[in-house]
Amino acid sequence: MKHRENHEEDFVQDISLPEIKDKVLIDHPQDLEMVKRLKRTTNARLGVGRAGDRFKTETLLKFHADHAIAQDAVWTDxxxxxxxxMGFYKVQTLVQDKEEYVRRPDRGRIFSAETMAAIKRDCIHHPDVQLVVSDGLSGFAINANLRDIYAIMMDGFAEKGYRVGTPIFVRYSRVATMDKISEALGAKVTIQLIGERPGLATGESMSVYMAYEASSSKQESQRTVISNIYAHGIPPLEAGAQVVHLTEILMREKKSGVELKI
Incomplete structure (x- = not known):
């Protein structure tokens, strides 16, 4: 048996690498360059080909790898x-652990009376901007993006002369916790950074929800949203600049969500 000089041929490339999605697996495509251009425009699984009625092995392995990343994102703290x-004031919803968080989204929107009292006692009242950071459905997202976006936002708010409230971290949180905090502290603009529900493209995507005088008595449509914040979507530095710009608009127009016409 002839000895192989290039041992790299013996190893399968890491199937979880982002560049794997750029490979065209269609057998004999009529227009290879067109397929490549199309794949560069989206994270959707295009040009994967097939083996009879089934996925090709490489496609199936990539699917399983991405699914594992999504599961890890949900269950990672x-x-x-x-x-x-970073000096965040830390609180927790009524949820006691991650499993309950996944099974009981209603409890992830509510604080105990003791927690609400502590927020009112310890945090700055009537800020121009109240920042809330929440784990949501991806711990990876906050770990990857918080430091960069936070620095840009704080610099921007300082430049605008906004009074920034006590930054609050909410463990086991759903989006609606921003409304409870806004009501308790009388904030003008409340901004929540939260890990997005992961898909099969990334486990690091974060969203920003913003509302003027956020309230639990208002509809979901009160919120203005920036989503898909991560290295291969909207970079956190760029997203931070967008948040500052939108905050200025919300403060000027005194409205947010569908009522805000930009």
Whole structure:
């Protein structure tokens, strides 16, 4: 048996690498360059070909790898050393653990009376901007994006002369917690950074929800949203600049969500 000089041929390329999605697996495509251009415009699984009635092995392995990343994103906790280092005030919803968080989204929208009292006692009242960071459905998202977006936002708010409230981290949180905090502290603009529900393209995508005088008595449509924030979507530095710009608009127009015409 002839000895192989190039041992790299013996190894399968890491199927979880982002560039794997750029490979065209269609056998003998009529227009290879067109397929490549199309794949560069989206994270959708295009040009994967097939083996009879089934996925090709490489396609199936990539699907399983991405599914595993999505599951890990949901079940991974935020690195609270980062939260502590950045000086966030920490609270928790009625949810007691991650499993309950997944099964009971209603409890992830509510604080205990004791927690609400602590927020009112310890945090700044009537800020121009109230920042809330929540784990949501992806701990990876906050770990990957918080430091960069936070720095840009704080610089921008300082430049605008906004009074920024006590930054609050909410463990086991759904989006509606921003409304409860806004009501408790009388904030003008409340901004929530939260891990998005992961798909099969990334586990690091974060969303920003913003509302003027956010309230639990208002509809979901009160919120203005920036989504898909991560290295291969909207980079966190760019997203931070967008948040500052939108905050200025919300403060000027005194409205947000569908009522805001930009």
């Amino acid at each position: 935020i690195d609270e050393t980062l939260i502590d280092a």
